[in-house]
Amino acid sequence: APVVNSYQHNDSFPASHPLWCGPLGYQGSKAGMKLIAQADVVVALGTRLGPFGTLPQHGLDYWPKDAKIIQIDADHKMLGLVKKIAVGICGDAKDAAEAITERLASRDLVCDATKAKRADQIASEKDAWERELDEWTHEKDPFSLDAIDEAQGETPFSGGEYLHPRQVLRELEKAMPEDAMVSTDIGNINAVAHSYLRFEKPRSFFAPMSFGNCGYAFPTMIGAKVAAPERPGIAYAGDGAWGMSLMETMTAVRHEIPVTAVVFHNRQWGAEKKNQVEFYNRRFVAGELDNQSFAEIGRSMGAEGITVDRLEDVGPALKKAVDLQMNEGKTCIIEIMCTRELGDPFRRDALKKPVRLLEKYQDYV
Structure with missing residues (x-):
């Protein structure tokens, strides 16, 4: 799945990773915005999903309003504070991410059938955004x-x-x-x-x-x-x-x-x-x-x-x-x-x- 940074947290995920798609929000990545717009599930790790990172930008109203949101935050007051969520987990983002990854690794997932297609789409959107930045x-x-x-x-x-x-x-x-x-x-x-x-x-x-x-x-x-x-x-x-x-x-x-x-x-x-x-x-x-x-x-x-x-x-x-x-x-x-x-x-x-x-x-x- 594509990984995007929340607003002004460009260092939260390595930019060299093939799944990295850049930051959301004000003056962020069009690639990340176009990809998250297609999501049916969003795992929000350690973010309150504030307005600077979810409101329209670059002419794109990208936030997936019908997606199920799983929000994980160490501060329980942040859960569901800004966006309606399907699941709220109060806990450390790293520990939660490792636990979720461990559980998913041992299961056969329906989405595995489209993994290669999604990887190609991620690479294509990122390449298009890089070309746009070069020409902009x-x-x-x-x-x-x-x-x-x-x-x-x-x-x-x-x-x-x-x-x-x-x-x-x-x-x-x-x-x-x-x-x-x-x-x-x-x-x-x-x-x-x-x-x-x-x-x-x-x-x-x-x-x-x-x-x-x-x-x-x-x-x-x-x-x-x-x-x-x-x-x-x-x-x-x-x-x-x-x-x-x-x-x-x-x-x-x-x-x-x-x-x-x-x-x-x-x-x-x-x-x-x-x-x-x-x-x-x-x-x-x-x-x-x-x-x-x-x-x-x-x-x-x-x-x-x-x-x-x-x-x-x-x-x-x-x-x-x-x-x-x-x-x-x-x-x-x-x-x-x-x-x-x-x-x-x-x-x-x-x-x-x-x-x-x-x-x-x-x-x-």
Whole structure:
């Protein structure tokens, strides 16, 4: 059967496994969503099945509403809290999974007759999603296309060009070191990153989930690095979230806790601005950011700083920063100059343009 990760738990199952199909939910895997939509039984291991991981995404209303749900969680209060379930088991997810596997191994199952067919379908959907990610070089909604056009007439202060965030995320994925720990902040580009982050073991991915705490990624990675100094530690943040915690660069330098930060510099509060694109018809309020160079700020705090404004430099910049971290004990801030294009908001269905019922407000629609 296909295995999907719950929202922002990309490290809960090894990405190299042939049954792995990627994360569900906001900016997750289309392959995983298309496959779970066909399920008649879902075994939910250690997840409360919250809205971020079950509501429509990519235009897909994928949650199998008629499937029987077997939910296993150590906290009995989570059982049936969000989704109607057929069976609830209060217990450790690992112990329960091992017990179920042991019982099934000794039985002849009706579904064994279609195992090869299902394996082929899983591989086919995954291949299609990988091809789509390779070809998905930029966002294609009207606002993003306008932002891309604007960027073609602009030059970053570094002198290169503004890069498409999706291409940047793909290059970062290709250059990601083995055994890396990654933290993501809240924000639009960080949400899009969920499609590109793959891990082989637990305790590798740290995300704010539904807490939504801005500025989470960098201090979290400092803590993770203290706990696992032998592993590369990389934090993703947009320039808005980075402004909440960039001062912790001094903490990392002062206490000799080397980490790497990747800052997506697109000069805006991306998540908030995208909501305003959809809901307020591009009437923006407090969405723009006029920032200085974060690489220079990092250097002034004693860290290394790299500004990237060409796509071919993204992977080498990450490799250099990780080398500085692991071999020289240095913190490095990678600042990547990005266009202002934006991925889908979390709830497109909840962000329809308002209908004005009073005549005096008609001109404001």
